[in-house]
Amino acid sequence: QSALTQPPSASGSPGQSVTISCTGTSNDVGLYSYVSWYQQLPGKVPKLMIYEVNKRPSGVPDRFSGSKSGNTAYLTVSGLQAEDEAEYYCTSNAASNNFHVVFGGGTKLTVL
Amino acid sequence: QVQLVESGGGVVQPGTSLRLSCAASGFTFSNFAMHWVRQAPGKGLEWVAVISYDGVNKYHTDSVNGRLTISRDNSKNTLYLEMNSLRGDDTAVYYCARGLFPSSWHYLGTWGQGTLVAVSS
Numbered sequence: 001q002s003a004l005t006q007p008p009s010a011s012g013s014p015g016q017s018v019t020i021s022c023t024g025t026s027n028d029v030g031l032y033s034y035v036s037w038y039q040q041l042p043g044k045v046p047k048l049m050i051y052e053v054n055k056r057p058s059g060v061p062d063r064f065s066g067s068k069s070g071n072t073a074y075l076t077v078s079g080l081q082a083e084d085e086a087e088y089y090c091t092s093n094a095a096s097n098n099f100h101v102v103f104g105g106g107t108k109l110t111v112l
Numbered sequence: 113q114v115q116l117v118e119s120g121g122g123v124v125q126p127g128t129s130l131r132l133s134c135a136a137s138g139f140t141f142s143n144f145a146m147h148w149v150r151q152a153p154g155k156g157l158e159w160v161a162v163i164s165y166d167g168v169n170k171y172h173t174d175s176v177n178g179r180l181t182i183s184r185d186n187s188k189n190t191l192y193l194e195m196n197s198l199r200g201d202d203t204a205v206y207y208c209a210r211g212l213f214p215s216s217w218h219y220l221g222t223w224g225q226g227t228l229v230a231v232s233s
Contacts, residue, residue, distance in 0.1 A: 045223045045224070091218070093218055100171055101147070103157045
C-alpha cells in the first residue's frame with residue numbers, strides 16, 4: 001500500500017498561516033472522508049489534530065483546520081506560534097483496503 | 113483518564129519472536145477498535161494493524177507478510193502484537209493507539225508512550 005505524499009518541509013513566521021498538502025489517489029483521499037492529521041512534537045507521542053477531513057477533537061485550537069480538494073487534503077495552521085513547530089502526518093484509508101490506514105511521509109513545520 | 117501503556121520491547125536477535133502488550137485503562141476497552149503503529153528511528157509513522165472492538169476483525173499492513181499479528185483480550189483490557197521472524201527493518205518504537213470513537217476505525221485518538229524493539233545480532 002502506497003504512502004500518501006507530503007512535502008518534506010514547510011515554514012512560516014509567527015502569526016502567519018501555513019498550509020501542508022497531502023496527496024493520495026481517487027481510491028483513498030479522493031473517494032472517502034477518512035483523512036486525519038497528527039502532530040508529533042520533537043521526542044513526543046503523536047497527537048490527533050484533525051479527523052474526518054476537517055473536524056477537530058476537543059482541545060485542539062481552532063487555528064488548525066483541514067480541507068480537501070480532489071485527491072489532495074490540506075492542513076492549515078493559522079496564526080503560527082513557536083509551539084506549532086513539529087512533524088505533521090496525514091492519514092487516510094488505503095486504496096487497496098478500506099480498513100487499512102496509510103500515513104503520509106510527514107512534513108517538518110519550522111516556525112522561523 | 114484514558115491511558116495506554118506498552119511493554120515487552122527490547123533488544124532481540126534476527127529471526128526470533130517477541131510479544132508486545134498494551135495495557136488499557138480509564139475507558140471501556142471492549143468498546144473500541146485498537147491499532148499498532150510503529151516508527152523506525154528518525155523515520156515517519158507506519159501503520160501496522162487494527163483489531164475490531166470484539167477481536168473478530170483484524171487487518172495488517174501488507175509489508176509484515178503475516179509475521180506480525182494483532183490480538184486482544186478484553187477480559188484483561190490488553191492489546192497484543194505477536195512478532196515472529198523478526199528482521200532488522202522491524203526495529204522501531206511501537207505505539208498502541210485507541211480509536212477516537214467506539215465507531216471509528218480510522219482515527220487514532222489516544223496513543224501510548226511506545227515501546228522500543230531493536231533487532232540486532
